[in-house]
Amino acid sequence: MQLGMIGLGKMGANMAERLLNGGHKVTGFDPNAQARSGLEGKGGAAADSLPALVKALPTPRVLWMMVPSGKITDDTVDALMPLLDEGDTVIDGGNSNYKDSLRRAASCAGKGLNYVDCGTSGGVWGLAEGYSMMIGGDEKVVDALTPIFATLAPGKDKGWGRVGPVGSGHFTKMVHNGIEYGLMQAYAEGFSILQHKQEFALDLARVGEIWRYGSVVRSWLLDLTTDALNKNPTLEGIAPYVVDSGEGRWTVDEAIQLGVSAPVITLSLMERFRSRDADSFADKLLASMRNQFGGHAIKKE
Template sequence: MKLGMVGLGRMGANMAERLLRGGHEVVGFDPNADARKALEANGAGSADSLQALVKALPLPRVVWLMVPSGKITDDTVDALLSLLAPGDTVIDGGNSNYKDSMRRAKLYADKGLHYVDCGTSGGVWGLKEGYSMMIGGDEQAVEALRPIFETLAPGKNQGWGRVGPVGSGHFTKMVHNGIEYGLMQAYAEGFSILQHKQEFGLDLHQIGEIWRTGSVVRSWLLDLTTDALGKNPTMAGIAPYVVDSGEGRWTVDEAVALNVPAPVITLSLIERLRSRDTESFSDKLLAAMRNEFGGHEIKTEPK
């Protein structure tokens, strides 16, 4: 199968390479000329515009998007809407909000085009291990894309599937990422407690290695955590600043809207926000309150 890939960042480029290894033909577009050259070096074709990309693909066309969520995806989707023909398919493999995917799919359906939302997990390891894909869309449209998903997945019938209609793929990936926030926070807090028990002189990398086999808390995320501890046991040089890309916020919003209690995911999001507040006004005010009612000492900042 021949398909177009829009967005040749690290994950997009890796997905293109896995598709090429699986015997598919790929034509890629990215505004960055170096990214296009790197793709060509792997044996794929490239296009210097969306128009050129669409012209290079056979009917019915399949275009996979791996671009940041929000305006960039909207702009790309809108541009393709005027270039594609009835029967063509766009797959959004990025982390779009599921409501945006539903809105975009309606625009495409009105013109006889298929829109498939594919929540994609696997990160930088996907090239080697395969990608976990949660897919939303018309059943027949998804089935027609089976060869692509089978190639990208960890196994032909493993790690991927159509979970429901358009929007359900990105909704499922959103909740997946919310769960990921909670798991990461639990591991981070647990290892922090171990690290602070100085009297035992615990080797965190060793403990991670022990937990990786036979333990109830073993997981791929623990494998990666242990690997990170082996490379940098004290986390030297890493700023305590944790970014969030939106899915955790959306998960919490949905939990509130659906009246579903999700304290762990919510608190893990709050901890990420807290990590960015290097000049916490609230903490300063708390210290001032304690001083006001109890005369407790206030620690002053160095001048």
């Protein structure tokens, strides 16, 4: 199967390479000439514009977008629609909000285009390990794309699947990332407790290695955590500042809208916000309150 890949950043380039290694033909477009050259160096073809990419693909065309969520995805879809023919398919493999995917799918359907939202997990490890893909779209359309998904996945029949209609793929990936926030926070807090028990002088990487086998808390995330601790036991040079991609916010918002209790995911998101407040007004006010009602000492800056 021949595929058009839009966006040849790290993840897009790795996906294109995995497809090429699996015997598929890939023609890619990226505004960055170096990224296009990189694809050509791996055996793919490159186009220097979206019109050129569309022209290079056989019909019915399949185009996979790996671009940042939001305006860039909107602009890409808007630019593609007048170039494509009825029956062509657009796959959004980025981290789009599922509501945006529903809106874009409706626009594409009005022109006879198929829209598939594919929540994709795997990051920088996907090239070697394969990608986990949560796919939303018409059943017949998704079935026709099976060779692509089976090649990108960890196995032909594992790590991927259609989860429901359009929008459900990105909705499922959103919740996946919310769960990820909670798991990461639990590991971080647990290892922090271990680290603070100074009299035991615990080897955190050693503890992680023990937990990796047979333990109920073993996971790939623990594997990565242990690897990080082996490489940098004191986490020297790493600032205590945690960013978020937005999907945790969307998950918490959806939980509120659905009336679903999700305290762990919500608090893990709040902890990320807290990590960015190097000069916390709230903490200063707490110290001031204690001084006001109990005469407790205030630590000066």
